[in-house]
Amino acid sequence: MKKQHIMIATGLLFSVYTGITRPAFGQIKKTASAKLLPSDPELRTGKLANGFTYYIRRNEQTKNRVELYLACKVGSVLEDDDQQGLAHFVEHMNFNGTKHFPKNELVDYLQKAGVRFGADLNAVTSFDETVYQLPIPTNDPSLLKNGLMIMRDWAQEAILDSLEIEKERGVILEEERLGKGARDRMSRQTLPVLLNHSRFANRLPIGKDEVLTTFKPAALRRFYHDWYRPDLQALIVVGDVDVNEVEQLIKLQFSDLKNPKPARPRLTYTVPLTGKEQFVLVTDKEVPLTSIEMMFKRPASVVNTEATYLEAMKIDLLTQLLANRKSAEASKENNPLFINSNVGVTSLFGKVNLLDLAVVPKAGQLKEGFKQAFRSLERIKRFGFTAEELENVKKMMLSSLEEGYKQQHQIPSKVYVKQYQNMFLNGETAPGIPWEYQFRKANMPAITLKEISAVLNKYLSSKDVDIIVAGPEKDKASLLTAQHIHQWIDEVKGEKIPAFTDDTKAGILLAIKPQAGKVVKKELTAALNVTTLRLSNGLTVILKPTTFKKD
Incomplete structure (x- = not known):
């Protein structure tokens, strides 16, 4: 029900909690440091005989509250030609009648329990996954049991009534209609290129009008039968719960889920790189305005070893260095x-990463605006970053890590949930905050400018480059070609570009210290534990x- 964006970022727990987001990264050679990451000792994981996976973690950050998520390796890439849009449709139908909550009884029950539809209760369908979320109170044991029953219903007990399907058809078509703006129209032209005409390009989660308006209920039920099965599903439970009790309840509720026989193979789809521009x-x-975007693609890999984790740290640093350099140059x-x-x-x-340069030049400044932005990237390619820039970013990141480590018992449950989603859906590892903190603290100081430049140059030397120009329809006849872009890039590469210099110097913040005042009155409001001070200057x-x- 939530809109799913095309671009996503993945990350381990520190990346999510400290706001440092990063992608997966290019494949690297296996070395002695290709040691698998350890598992978080606070996380209970298991797999039932039918293939159903579960992740449980106690987190008291929010008292008497638990987050329940059902993650399914089921998305629009699995749709047959006559099912385009039905992965998303099935997600909707799970709210329109299940075995224990027929028709609209599910929403009515949860609203009475204090769960808000949309804000709390929700779901999202993407290319490769469908995820259902349900936060519920835990101060009433029946609410937790019923919450797990709802998850069980979502996993394999949707009714898929023909009349309800017809009612929901209008809702889906209206949702699709509301998304038909300029962004949707242009993305339908650019995505096949960006996704290299892979299966992803032909399976947008919203689907096709001609399928959504004419499909028979049997096509929807076929999709549900084929793919809503325990070997493609995981339950994530994080919150103020007893881990042992929840594990037993999961075993009771989910052990008898059945896989179809014969089961269709769940293929893994990728975006193959072509080596072409x-x-x-x-x-x-x-x-209203023209934008120019260049994307340098590289294959991605999963963060599950010390070597891949270390490489991810370098990308963290590169990402922040690029952002800081942009701000520094903008101020000059x-x-x-x-x-x-x-x-x-x-x-x-589709397991692809990219270095993305996006520019929106001012009106009448297409050439010079693009060259000005590209010149900054070319300067970094020639001269790299400065030692001071790298040191400042390291200090900032280590400070964030220190803060995250201190606050590890204050992390919201949803942060853990997102990490465990990545474990199940993408194969990443959850080593836990203490391990991540110690590893980053020990290894970050040794990362060099040369290593950062090597990461950047891997992207800039890629042969898989997409150039996308988007502009006003009225300017179509005079808009750019690939030759224009390459000519401007060659012009920048032929320039004598000076190295970056940081003109900001550390100095005295206040040359003249202000005269000290006095506290003239002090009041304590004991009931609120608030102290009010009145200063001599009136503050x-x-x-x-x-x-x-x-x-």
């Missing part, structure tokens, strides 16, 4: 010729201590 020009009447530029420019490494469906200061964080 691709150019696409799209226009739309609702687009008196006349930026673009409205916006971004560069960074991100991940794409009022209100102080209240909290225990939300350790410091």
